[in-house]
Amino acid sequence: MANTDSAAAIKAVYVGMFILGAVTLIEVGISLYGKGHLGAAPTSTFMLGLVGFLLIALSLYKAYFIIFKFMHMGHEVRGLKLTVLLPVLLLVWAVIAFFHEGNSYKERRETIYERNELPADAKKQTGQLIKELPEIKKEH
Amino acid sequence: MATDSHVIDPHDHDTKGHGGHHELEEDWSGGKNVFDVSYGKLMMWYFLLSDAFTFAGFLIAYGSIRFSSPSWPVPDFVFQTAPFNNLGLGHEVPLPLIFVTFMSFLLIISSVTMVRAVQEGHKENKNGVVFWMFLTIIGGAGFLGCQAWEWSNLIGVEKMTVTTDPFGTHTTSGEYLDHDGNRSGETFEVGDSYLIHMIGASHGDDHGDGHAEVHYDKPGDFPGALVDEKGYIHKKFIADDGTRGYAEFGPIAFGSLFFFITGFHGFHVLSGVVFLIIIMLNAASGVYVDRKNGYEMVEKIGLYWHFVDLVWVFVFLVFYLL
Numbered sequence: 222m223a224n225t226d227s228a229a230a231i232k233a234v235y236v237g238m239f240i241l242g243a244v245t246l247i248e249v250g251i252s253l254y255g256k257g258h259l260g261a262a263p264t265s266t267f268m269l270g271l272v273g274f275l276l277i278a279l280s281l282y283k284a285y286f287i288i289f290k291f292m293h294m295g296h297e298v299r300g301l302k303l304t305v306l307l308p309v310l311l312l313v314w315a316v317i318a319f320f321h322e323g324n325s326y327k328e329r330r331e332t333i334y335e336r337n338e339l340p341a342d343a344k345k346q347t348g349q350l351i352k353e354l355p356e357i358k359k360e361h
Numbered sequence: 362m363a364t365d366s367h368v369i370d371p372h373d374h375d376t377k378g379h380g381g382h383h384e385l386e387e388d389w390s391g392g393k394n395v396f397d398v399s400y401g402k403l404m405m406w407y408f409l410l411s412d413a414f415t416f417a418g419f420l421i422a423y424g425s426i427r428f429s430s431p432s433w434p435v436p437d438f439v440f441q442t443a444p445f446n447n448l449g450l451g452h453e454v455p456l457p458l459i460f461v462t463f464m465s466f467l468l469i470i471s472s473v474t475m476v477r478a479v480q481e482g483h484k485e486n487k488n489g490v491v492f493w494m495f496l497t498i499i500g501g502a503g504f505l506g507c508q509a510w511e512w513s514n515l516i517g518v519e520k521m522t523v524t525t526d527p528f529g530t531h532t533t534s535g536e537y538l539d540h541d542g543n544r545s546g547e548t549f550e551v552g553d554s555y556l557i558h559m560i561g562a563s564h565g566d567d568h569g570d571g572h573a574e575v576h577y578d579k580p581g582d583f584p585g586a587l588v589d590e591k592g593y594i595h596k597k598f599i600a601d602d603g604t605r606g607y608a609e610f611g612p613i614a615f616g617s618l619f620f621f622i623t624g625f626h627g628f629h630v631l632s633g634v635v636f637l638i639i640i641m642l643n644a645a646s647g648v649y650v651d652r653k654n655g656y657e658m659v660e661k662i663g664l665y666w667h668f669v670d671l672v673w674v675f676v677f678l679v680f681y682l683l
Contacts, residue, residue, distance in 0.1 A: 283674045
Protein backbone atom coordinates (compact mmCIF):
# COMPACT_ATOMS: atom_id res chain seq x y z
CA MET A 222 0.00 0.00 0.00
CA ALA A 223 1.21 3.46 0.91
CA ASN A 224 4.75 4.49 1.53
CA THR A 225 6.04 2.48 4.47
CA ASP A 226 8.66 5.06 5.29
CA SER A 227 6.36 7.20 7.41
CA ALA A 228 8.68 10.20 7.81
CA ALA A 229 9.00 10.46 4.03
CA ALA A 230 5.22 10.03 3.62
CA ILE A 231 4.53 12.80 6.11
CA LYS A 232 6.99 15.09 4.36
CA ALA A 233 5.31 14.31 1.01
CA VAL A 234 1.99 15.53 2.43
CA TYR A 235 3.40 18.93 3.37
CA VAL A 236 5.15 19.20 0.02
CA GLY A 237 1.72 18.51 -1.49
CA MET A 238 0.19 21.32 0.57
CA PHE A 239 2.89 23.68 -0.70
CA ILE A 240 2.31 22.62 -4.31
CA LEU A 241 -1.47 23.06 -4.13
CA GLY A 242 -1.15 26.42 -2.38
CA ALA A 243 1.44 27.66 -4.88
CA VAL A 244 -0.65 26.55 -7.87
CA THR A 245 -3.70 28.30 -6.40
CA LEU A 246 -1.72 31.52 -5.95
CA ILE A 247 -0.42 31.31 -9.51
CA GLU A 248 -3.99 30.77 -10.74
CA VAL A 249 -5.26 33.84 -8.89
CA GLY A 250 -2.33 35.84 -10.27
CA ILE A 251 -3.09 34.74 -13.84
CA SER A 252 -6.80 35.48 -13.37
CA LEU A 253 -6.12 38.98 -12.00
CA TYR A 254 -3.68 39.63 -14.86
CA GLY A 255 -6.32 38.50 -17.35
CA LYS A 256 -8.82 41.00 -15.87
CA GLY A 257 -6.30 43.84 -15.85
CA HIS A 258 -5.59 44.12 -12.13
CA LEU A 259 -1.86 43.50 -12.58
CA GLY A 260 -0.70 45.94 -15.21
CA ALA A 261 -2.56 46.48 -18.47
CA ALA A 262 -5.32 44.03 -19.31
CA PRO A 263 -4.44 41.73 -22.22
CA THR A 264 -6.55 42.50 -25.28
CA SER A 265 -5.32 40.08 -27.93
CA THR A 266 -7.28 36.91 -28.49
CA PHE A 267 -4.09 34.93 -28.10
CA MET A 268 -3.29 36.27 -24.62
CA LEU A 269 -6.89 35.91 -23.40
CA GLY A 270 -6.94 32.37 -24.76
CA LEU A 271 -3.62 31.64 -23.07
CA VAL A 272 -4.97 32.94 -19.74
CA GLY A 273 -8.03 30.69 -20.03
CA PHE A 274 -5.96 27.71 -21.12
CA LEU A 275 -3.48 28.10 -18.24
CA LEU A 276 -6.27 28.44 -15.67
CA ILE A 277 -7.99 25.28 -16.91
CA ALA A 278 -4.71 23.35 -17.20
CA LEU A 279 -3.60 24.29 -13.67
CA SER A 280 -7.02 23.35 -12.26
CA LEU A 281 -6.84 19.97 -13.97
CA TYR A 282 -3.36 19.52 -12.49
CA LYS A 283 -4.77 20.28 -9.02
CA ALA A 284 -7.55 17.75 -9.62
CA TYR A 285 -4.99 15.13 -10.70
CA PHE A 286 -2.86 15.86 -7.63
CA ILE A 287 -5.78 15.54 -5.20
CA ILE A 288 -7.07 12.30 -6.75
CA PHE A 289 -3.70 10.55 -7.16
CA LYS A 290 -1.78 11.80 -4.11
CA PHE A 291 -4.34 12.67 -1.44
CA MET A 292 -6.94 10.07 -2.35
CA HIS A 293 -4.19 7.52 -3.11
CA MET A 294 -5.68 6.59 -6.48
CA GLY A 295 -2.10 5.93 -7.57
CA HIS A 296 -1.93 3.02 -5.15
CA GLU A 297 -5.18 1.36 -6.22
CA VAL A 298 -5.25 -1.56 -8.66
CA ARG A 299 -5.74 -0.91 -12.35
CA GLY A 300 -9.32 -2.17 -12.49
CA LEU A 301 -10.44 0.27 -9.81
CA LYS A 302 -8.65 3.14 -11.51
CA LEU A 303 -10.27 2.38 -14.85
CA THR A 304 -13.82 1.90 -13.54
CA VAL A 305 -13.68 5.25 -11.74
CA LEU A 306 -11.71 7.34 -14.22
CA LEU A 307 -12.95 6.10 -17.61
CA PRO A 308 -16.62 7.12 -17.12
CA VAL A 309 -15.41 10.67 -16.45
CA LEU A 310 -14.31 10.82 -20.10
CA LEU A 311 -18.02 10.97 -21.01
CA LEU A 312 -17.95 14.50 -19.62
CA VAL A 313 -15.52 15.58 -22.33
CA TRP A 314 -18.23 15.19 -24.92
CA ALA A 315 -20.84 16.74 -22.63
CA VAL A 316 -18.66 19.84 -22.25
CA ILE A 317 -18.07 20.15 -26.00
CA ALA A 318 -21.72 19.54 -26.92
CA PHE A 319 -23.34 21.81 -24.35
CA PHE A 320 -20.87 24.69 -24.73
CA HIS A 321 -21.35 24.54 -28.49
CA GLU A 322 -25.09 24.59 -27.93
CA GLY A 323 -24.81 27.61 -25.63
CA ASN A 324 -22.65 29.49 -28.08
CA SER A 325 -24.95 28.67 -30.96
CA TYR A 326 -27.91 29.90 -28.95
CA LYS A 327 -26.19 33.22 -28.35
CA GLU A 328 -25.61 33.66 -32.07
CA ARG A 329 -29.16 32.70 -32.98
CA ARG A 330 -30.51 35.01 -30.28
CA GLU A 331 -28.73 37.93 -31.92
CA THR A 332 -30.27 36.94 -35.26
CA ILE A 333 -33.69 36.86 -33.65
CA TYR A 334 -33.18 40.37 -32.26
CA GLU A 335 -32.20 41.58 -35.71
CA ARG A 336 -35.21 40.01 -37.39
CA ASN A 337 -37.52 41.50 -34.81
CA GLU A 338 -36.35 44.92 -35.98
CA LEU A 339 -37.31 44.20 -39.61
CA PRO A 340 -40.71 45.41 -40.84
CA ALA A 341 -43.09 42.52 -40.64
CA ASP A 342 -45.28 41.42 -43.53
CA ALA A 343 -47.38 38.52 -42.38
CA LYS A 344 -48.58 37.55 -45.87
CA LYS A 345 -45.07 36.97 -47.14
CA GLN A 346 -43.79 34.91 -44.27
CA THR A 347 -42.69 31.45 -45.21
CA GLY A 348 -43.06 28.41 -43.07
CA GLN A 349 -46.33 29.70 -41.66
CA LEU A 350 -48.70 26.79 -41.73
CA ILE A 351 -51.88 28.40 -40.44
CA LYS A 352 -52.67 31.53 -42.47
CA GLU A 353 -56.18 32.09 -41.27
CA LEU A 354 -58.12 30.42 -38.56
CA PRO A 355 -61.05 28.43 -40.05
CA GLU A 356 -64.39 29.78 -39.02
CA ILE A 357 -66.07 27.68 -36.40
CA LYS A 358 -69.73 27.06 -37.08
CA LYS A 359 -71.82 27.44 -34.01
CA GLU A 360 -74.64 24.95 -34.28
CA HIS A 361 -76.42 25.67 -31.07
CA MET B 362 -6.77 -4.25 4.24
CA ALA B 363 -9.39 -6.91 4.43
CA THR B 364 -7.86 -9.13 1.76
CA ASP B 365 -6.60 -12.56 2.69
CA SER B 366 -3.01 -13.73 2.37
CA HIS B 367 -3.29 -14.50 -1.35
CA VAL B 368 -2.99 -10.97 -2.69
CA ILE B 369 -2.42 -10.65 -6.41
CA ASP B 370 -0.44 -7.71 -7.64
CA PRO B 371 -2.33 -6.52 -10.73
CA HIS B 372 0.88 -5.41 -12.38
CA ASP B 373 1.98 -9.04 -12.51
CA HIS B 374 -0.64 -9.74 -15.15
CA ASP B 375 1.29 -7.77 -17.70
CA THR B 376 4.55 -9.61 -17.11
CA LYS B 377 3.32 -13.16 -16.62
CA GLY B 378 1.63 -13.50 -20.01
CA HIS B 379 -0.90 -16.34 -20.14
CA GLY B 380 -0.54 -17.00 -16.42
CA GLY B 381 -2.06 -13.58 -15.75
CA HIS B 382 -5.31 -14.51 -17.43
CA HIS B 383 -5.63 -17.59 -15.29
CA GLU B 384 -5.13 -15.61 -12.10
CA LEU B 385 -7.67 -13.04 -13.24
CA GLU B 386 -10.31 -15.78 -13.35
CA GLU B 387 -9.32 -16.84 -9.89
CA ASP B 388 -9.84 -13.26 -8.74
CA TRP B 389 -13.52 -13.44 -9.59
CA SER B 390 -14.10 -16.88 -8.09
CA GLY B 391 -15.31 -15.25 -4.87
CA GLY B 392 -14.11 -14.96 -1.33
CA LYS B 393 -11.77 -12.07 -1.89
CA ASN B 394 -11.84 -8.42 -2.91
CA VAL B 395 -10.99 -8.17 -6.56
CA PHE B 396 -9.90 -4.57 -6.51
CA ASP B 397 -7.79 -5.07 -3.39
CA VAL B 398 -10.00 -2.69 -1.43
CA SER B 399 -12.90 -3.32 0.92
CA TYR B 400 -16.50 -3.16 -0.28
CA GLY B 401 -17.06 0.07 1.63
CA LYS B 402 -14.12 1.88 0.11
CA LEU B 403 -14.98 0.73 -3.41
CA MET B 404 -18.57 1.91 -2.99
CA MET B 405 -17.31 5.25 -1.68
CA TRP B 406 -15.33 5.61 -4.92
CA TYR B 407 -18.43 4.83 -6.98
CA PHE B 408 -20.57 7.21 -4.93
CA LEU B 409 -18.01 9.93 -5.53
CA LEU B 410 -18.06 9.12 -9.25
CA SER B 411 -21.84 9.58 -9.34
CA ASP B 412 -21.54 12.77 -7.30
CA ALA B 413 -18.93 14.03 -9.75
CA PHE B 414 -21.50 13.63 -12.52
CA THR B 415 -24.06 15.62 -10.51
CA PHE B 416 -21.62 18.46 -10.03
CA ALA B 417 -20.49 18.21 -13.64
CA GLY B 418 -24.13 18.55 -14.72
CA PHE B 419 -24.47 21.75 -12.71
CA LEU B 420 -21.17 23.20 -13.88
CA ILE B 421 -21.84 22.36 -17.53
CA ALA B 422 -25.26 24.03 -17.20
CA TYR B 423 -23.45 27.08 -15.83
CA GLY B 424 -21.01 27.00 -18.72
CA SER B 425 -23.59 26.65 -21.45
CA ILE B 426 -25.79 29.43 -20.01
CA ARG B 427 -22.72 31.66 -19.68
CA PHE B 428 -21.79 30.90 -23.28
CA SER B 429 -25.34 31.76 -24.40
CA SER B 430 -25.37 35.15 -22.65
CA PRO B 431 -24.21 38.32 -24.43
CA SER B 432 -22.50 39.50 -21.23
CA TRP B 433 -21.60 37.99 -17.88
CA PRO B 434 -20.76 39.58 -14.50
CA VAL B 435 -17.00 39.93 -14.10
CA PRO B 436 -15.99 37.75 -11.13
CA ASP B 437 -13.32 40.05 -9.75
CA PHE B 438 -15.91 42.84 -9.64
CA VAL B 439 -18.61 40.73 -8.00
CA PHE B 440 -16.26 39.07 -5.52
CA GLN B 441 -14.09 41.96 -4.39
CA THR B 442 -15.26 42.32 -0.82
CA ALA B 443 -13.92 40.84 2.37
CA PRO B 444 -15.07 40.88 6.01
CA PHE B 445 -14.06 43.41 8.66
CA ASN B 446 -14.49 46.49 6.44
CA ASN B 447 -12.37 44.90 3.71
CA LEU B 448 -9.77 43.75 6.23
CA GLY B 449 -9.48 47.24 7.70
CA LEU B 450 -8.51 48.84 4.38
CA GLY B 451 -11.91 50.46 3.90
CA HIS B 452 -14.55 49.72 1.28
CA GLU B 453 -13.02 51.99 -1.33
CA VAL B 454 -10.17 49.49 -1.69
CA PRO B 455 -11.35 46.56 -3.83
CA LEU B 456 -9.88 43.18 -2.94
CA PRO B 457 -10.68 41.04 -5.97
CA LEU B 458 -10.67 37.30 -5.26
CA ILE B 459 -8.64 37.74 -2.05
CA PHE B 460 -11.31 36.42 0.31
CA VAL B 461 -12.21 33.45 -1.87
CA THR B 462 -8.51 32.58 -2.24
CA PHE B 463 -8.37 32.44 1.54
CA MET B 464 -11.37 30.07 1.46
CA SER B 465 -9.50 27.86 -1.03
CA PHE B 466 -6.49 27.72 1.27
CA LEU B 467 -8.75 26.67 4.15
CA LEU B 468 -9.99 23.69 2.12
CA ILE B 469 -6.48 22.75 0.94
CA ILE B 470 -5.14 22.84 4.50
CA SER B 471 -8.06 20.81 5.83
CA SER B 472 -7.40 18.27 3.05
CA VAL B 473 -3.79 18.02 4.22
CA THR B 474 -4.77 17.49 7.86
CA MET B 475 -7.19 14.81 6.62
CA VAL B 476 -4.34 12.96 4.89
CA ARG B 477 -2.38 13.16 8.15
CA ALA B 478 -5.34 11.65 10.04
CA VAL B 479 -5.49 8.75 7.55
CA GLN B 480 -1.73 8.20 7.93
CA GLU B 481 -2.01 8.09 11.72
CA GLY B 482 -4.88 5.64 11.27
CA HIS B 483 -2.64 3.29 9.30
CA LYS B 484 -0.26 3.40 12.27
CA GLU B 485 -3.21 2.59 14.60
CA ASN B 486 -2.43 5.80 16.49
CA LYS B 487 -5.77 6.75 18.07
CA ASN B 488 -4.72 10.12 19.49
CA GLY B 489 -3.11 11.13 16.22
CA VAL B 490 -6.28 10.33 14.29
CA VAL B 491 -8.47 12.34 16.65
CA PHE B 492 -6.07 15.31 16.69
CA TRP B 493 -5.77 15.61 12.90
CA MET B 494 -9.50 15.00 12.35
CA PHE B 495 -10.21 17.78 14.84
CA LEU B 496 -8.04 20.18 12.83
CA THR B 497 -9.85 19.05 9.65
CA ILE B 498 -13.20 19.86 11.23
CA ILE B 499 -11.92 23.31 12.23
CA GLY B 500 -10.89 23.92 8.61
CA GLY B 501 -14.26 22.76 7.24
CA ALA B 502 -16.20 24.85 9.75
CA GLY B 503 -14.01 27.84 8.89
CA PHE B 504 -14.83 27.41 5.21
CA LEU B 505 -18.56 27.26 6.01
CA GLY B 506 -18.24 30.43 8.09
CA CYS B 507 -16.54 32.22 5.20
CA GLN B 508 -19.22 31.06 2.80
CA ALA B 509 -21.93 32.26 5.20
CA TRP B 510 -20.33 35.70 5.21
CA GLU B 511 -20.02 35.71 1.43
CA TRP B 512 -23.68 34.78 0.99
CA SER B 513 -24.98 37.24 3.57
CA ASN B 514 -22.96 40.01 1.91
CA LEU B 515 -24.36 39.14 -1.52
CA ILE B 516 -27.95 38.79 -0.28
CA GLY B 517 -28.17 41.39 2.46
CA VAL B 518 -25.81 44.12 1.26
CA GLU B 519 -25.56 43.79 -2.51
CA LYS B 520 -29.19 42.56 -2.89
CA MET B 521 -28.55 39.66 -5.24
CA THR B 522 -31.37 37.11 -5.32
CA VAL B 523 -32.06 33.85 -7.13
CA THR B 524 -33.91 35.74 -9.89
CA THR B 525 -32.26 39.17 -9.76
CA ASP B 526 -28.66 39.87 -10.66
CA PRO B 527 -27.78 43.47 -9.78
CA PHE B 528 -24.30 43.02 -11.27
CA GLY B 529 -24.49 44.33 -14.84
CA THR B 530 -22.03 45.05 -17.63
CA HIS B 531 -22.03 48.08 -19.93
CA THR B 532 -22.43 47.23 -23.61
CA THR B 533 -21.62 50.79 -24.73
CA SER B 534 -19.32 53.48 -23.43
CA GLY B 535 -20.98 56.65 -22.17
CA GLU B 536 -21.62 59.01 -19.32
CA TYR B 537 -23.99 58.79 -16.34
CA LEU B 538 -26.60 61.48 -15.66
CA ASP B 539 -26.74 63.16 -12.28
CA HIS B 540 -30.00 63.26 -10.31
CA ASP B 541 -31.19 66.37 -12.19
CA GLY B 542 -30.77 64.64 -15.54
CA ASN B 543 -27.60 66.49 -16.59
CA ARG B 544 -24.33 64.91 -17.59
CA SER B 545 -22.51 64.06 -14.40
CA GLY B 546 -19.01 63.75 -15.82
CA GLU B 547 -18.87 60.17 -14.58
CA THR B 548 -17.97 58.10 -17.65
CA PHE B 549 -17.72 54.39 -18.32
CA GLU B 550 -16.32 52.12 -21.03
CA VAL B 551 -17.65 49.06 -22.83
CA GLY B 552 -17.34 46.05 -20.57
CA ASP B 553 -17.25 48.02 -17.32
CA SER B 554 -19.20 46.39 -14.51
CA TYR B 555 -21.65 48.09 -12.18
CA LEU B 556 -23.73 47.21 -9.15
CA ILE B 557 -27.35 48.36 -9.17
CA HIS B 558 -28.10 49.81 -5.75
CA MET B 559 -31.35 49.63 -3.84
CA ILE B 560 -33.41 52.33 -2.13
CA GLY B 561 -32.41 52.78 1.49
CA ALA B 562 -29.74 50.11 1.33
CA SER B 563 -26.59 50.98 3.21
CA HIS B 564 -24.08 49.73 0.71
CA GLY B 565 -20.88 49.54 2.63
CA ASP B 566 -19.13 48.98 -0.64
CA ASP B 567 -19.94 51.66 -3.19
CA HIS B 568 -18.45 49.71 -6.12
CA GLY B 569 -17.11 52.91 -7.62
CA ASP B 570 -20.32 54.52 -8.83
CA GLY B 571 -21.29 56.79 -5.95
CA HIS B 572 -24.09 56.54 -3.43
CA ALA B 573 -27.06 56.66 -5.80
CA GLU B 574 -29.50 55.65 -3.08
CA VAL B 575 -29.12 59.03 -1.36
CA HIS B 576 -31.27 60.79 -3.97
CA TYR B 577 -34.12 58.32 -4.35
CA ASP B 578 -36.65 57.03 -1.85
CA LYS B 579 -39.56 55.73 -3.95
CA PRO B 580 -40.14 53.90 -7.24
CA GLY B 581 -40.65 55.99 -10.34
CA ASP B 582 -39.13 57.49 -13.47
CA PHE B 583 -36.76 60.26 -12.37
CA PRO B 584 -34.50 62.48 -14.51
CA GLY B 585 -31.38 60.66 -13.38
CA ALA B 586 -32.60 57.12 -12.80
CA LEU B 587 -35.40 54.65 -13.19
CA VAL B 588 -36.40 53.13 -9.83
CA ASP B 589 -38.35 49.89 -10.23
CA GLU B 590 -41.07 48.57 -7.90
CA LYS B 591 -38.60 46.45 -5.98
CA GLY B 592 -36.51 49.54 -5.29
CA TYR B 593 -33.54 48.87 -7.55
CA ILE B 594 -32.10 52.14 -8.85
CA HIS B 595 -31.25 51.88 -12.56
CA LYS B 596 -29.05 54.92 -13.24
CA LYS B 597 -29.61 56.63 -16.59
CA PHE B 598 -26.80 57.45 -18.96
CA ILE B 599 -26.05 58.93 -22.38
CA ALA B 600 -24.05 56.61 -24.60
CA ASP B 601 -21.26 58.01 -26.75
CA ASP B 602 -23.47 57.70 -29.86
CA GLY B 603 -26.07 59.96 -28.20
CA THR B 604 -28.65 57.31 -27.35
CA ARG B 605 -30.03 57.29 -23.84
CA GLY B 606 -30.40 54.24 -21.65
CA TYR B 607 -30.35 53.04 -18.10
CA ALA B 608 -28.28 50.44 -16.26
CA GLU B 609 -29.97 47.10 -16.68
CA PHE B 610 -29.78 43.95 -14.59
CA GLY B 611 -27.15 41.34 -15.41
CA PRO B 612 -28.06 37.88 -16.76
CA ILE B 613 -31.03 36.57 -14.81
CA ALA B 614 -29.52 33.12 -14.26
CA PHE B 615 -26.37 34.31 -12.51
CA GLY B 616 -27.88 34.44 -9.02
CA SER B 617 -29.61 31.08 -9.20
CA LEU B 618 -26.54 29.36 -10.66
CA PHE B 619 -24.28 30.89 -8.02
CA PHE B 620 -26.51 30.10 -5.06
CA PHE B 621 -27.43 26.60 -6.20
CA ILE B 622 -23.94 25.45 -7.15
CA THR B 623 -21.98 26.99 -4.29
CA GLY B 624 -24.88 26.02 -2.03
CA PHE B 625 -24.75 22.41 -3.18
CA HIS B 626 -21.01 22.38 -2.58
CA GLY B 627 -21.45 24.06 0.80
CA PHE B 628 -24.03 21.41 1.70
CA HIS B 629 -21.41 18.76 0.91
CA VAL B 630 -18.96 20.57 3.19
CA LEU B 631 -21.60 20.75 5.92
CA SER B 632 -22.48 17.05 5.71
CA GLY B 633 -18.74 16.26 5.53
CA VAL B 634 -18.16 18.17 8.76
CA VAL B 635 -21.05 16.29 10.42
CA PHE B 636 -19.63 12.91 9.36
CA LEU B 637 -16.13 13.96 10.39
CA ILE B 638 -17.43 14.81 13.86
CA ILE B 639 -19.26 11.47 14.15
CA ILE B 640 -16.21 9.48 13.03
CA MET B 641 -13.85 11.53 15.21
CA LEU B 642 -16.04 10.79 18.24
CA ASN B 643 -16.15 7.10 17.30
CA ALA B 644 -12.37 7.05 16.93
CA ALA B 645 -11.94 8.81 20.27
CA SER B 646 -14.21 6.32 21.99
CA GLY B 647 -12.09 3.45 20.68
CA VAL B 648 -14.68 1.88 18.35
CA TYR B 649 -12.12 1.40 15.57
CA VAL B 650 -9.34 0.02 17.77
CA ASP B 651 -10.85 -3.48 17.88
CA ARG B 652 -11.46 -3.59 14.14
CA LYS B 653 -7.70 -3.54 13.49
CA ASN B 654 -8.23 -2.44 9.88
CA GLY B 655 -6.10 0.70 9.99
CA TYR B 656 -9.02 3.01 10.79
CA GLU B 657 -10.73 2.35 7.49
CA MET B 658 -13.71 4.54 8.35
CA VAL B 659 -11.29 7.46 8.59
CA GLU B 660 -9.98 6.55 5.16
CA LYS B 661 -13.52 6.52 3.71
CA ILE B 662 -14.54 9.89 5.13
CA GLY B 663 -11.12 11.07 3.96
CA LEU B 664 -12.01 10.14 0.37
CA TYR B 665 -15.25 12.09 0.68
CA TRP B 666 -13.46 15.09 2.18
CA HIS B 667 -10.85 15.20 -0.59
CA PHE B 668 -13.67 15.01 -3.12
CA VAL B 669 -15.23 18.13 -1.60
CA ASP B 670 -11.87 19.86 -2.07
CA LEU B 671 -11.71 18.51 -5.63
CA VAL B 672 -15.13 19.94 -6.51
CA TRP B 673 -14.08 23.29 -5.08
CA VAL B 674 -11.15 23.35 -7.53
CA PHE B 675 -13.68 23.48 -10.36
CA VAL B 676 -16.22 25.75 -8.64
CA PHE B 677 -13.31 28.12 -7.96
CA LEU B 678 -12.25 27.88 -11.60
CA VAL B 679 -15.57 28.61 -13.27
CA PHE B 680 -17.12 31.09 -10.81
CA TYR B 681 -14.10 33.06 -9.66
CA LEU B 682 -11.10 32.62 -11.95
CA LEU B 683 -12.48 32.57 -15.49
